[in-house]
Amino acid sequence: MRLLLVEDDAMIGEAIRAGLRKDGFTVDWVHDGETAEAVLRTEPFDLLLLDLGLPRKGGLGVLSALRERDDALPVIILTARDAVSDRVQGLDAGADDYLVKPFDLDELAARIRALLRRKSGRGAPAIEHLGVVLDPAAHTVRRDGEDIAISPKEFALLQLLMERPGTILSRARIEERLYGWGQEVESNAVEVHVHGLRRKLGADYILTVRGVGYRVRPA
Numbered sequence: 561m562r563l564l565l566v567e568d569d570a571m572i573g574e575a576i577r578a579g580l581r582k583d584g585f586t587v588d589w590v591h592d593g594e595t596a597e598a599v600l601r602t603e604p605f606d607l608l609l610l611d612l613g614l615p616r617k618g619g620l621g622v623l624s625a626l627r628e629r630d631d632a633l634p635v636i637i638l639t640a641r642d643a644v645s646d647r648v649q650g651l652d653a654g655a656d657d658y659l660v661k662p663f664d665l666d667e668l669a670a671r672i673r674a675l676l677r678r679k680s681g682r683g684a685p686a687i688e689h690l691g692v693v694l695d696p697a698a699h700t701v702r703r704d705g706e707d708i709a710i711s712p713k714e715f716a717l718l719q720l721l722m723e724r725p726g727t728i729l730s731r732a733r734i735e736e737r738l739y740g741w742g743q744e745v746e747s748n749a750v751e752v753h754v755h756g757l758r759r760k761l762g763a764d765y766i767l768t769v770r771g772v773g774y775r776v777r778p779a
């Protein structure tokens with residue numbers, strides 16, 4: 561899952577990015593509201609972590625612009641402002657959740673997972689498809705009850721495919737979701753991860769749709 565972090569405090573931003581990367585998220589980080597707006601218009605993210613007090617354009621302005629163009633991207637506001645009126649204003653401007661600094665990184669990660677789960681329309685925390693169970697919180701994949709050892713990128717790719725079992729995802733779309741800025745992407749990276757997953761989950765668990773992309777085998 562690819563997140564955009566908008567935070568002008570270098571220490572806080574670094575800590576959040578490092579913590580969430582360790583949790584398996586792809587995190588891109590910008591430091592002001594104008595850059596955030598520009599990036600949100602051109603690149604796909606699964607969720608936005610938004611500070612309110614930002615240089616050049618405040619977080620509430622960024623959020624309002626996003627919702628004005630009817631973008632339903634899940635948004636969690638991260639801010640030091642703990643006044644009730646700020647929380648209310650943020651939620652009414654279209655935020656989905658709100659964390660007051662300082663917060664625990666484990667709690668942030670859990671709230672991110674909860675929002676992504678709601679966005680995908682799932683009730684259960686784990687995703688299950690054809691005997692394979694992927695647990696985003698525990699970072700485990702089990703097949704017919706047995707744990708499967710899996711790399712972080714394989715995990716991210718499998719989650720993308722399992723969350724939309726009917727959807728074919730192109731290689732370009734997968735690359736956008738798996739890799740953030742500054743991450744080297746080998747030209748055959750997606751194929752390599754698909755190959756690894758097929759080896760572990762069975763050759764026909766992930767299907768290649770020639771000239772289009774990949775999908776999991778329909779139930």
Ligand code: CA
Binds near residue numbers: 612
């Ligand atoms: Ca700030």
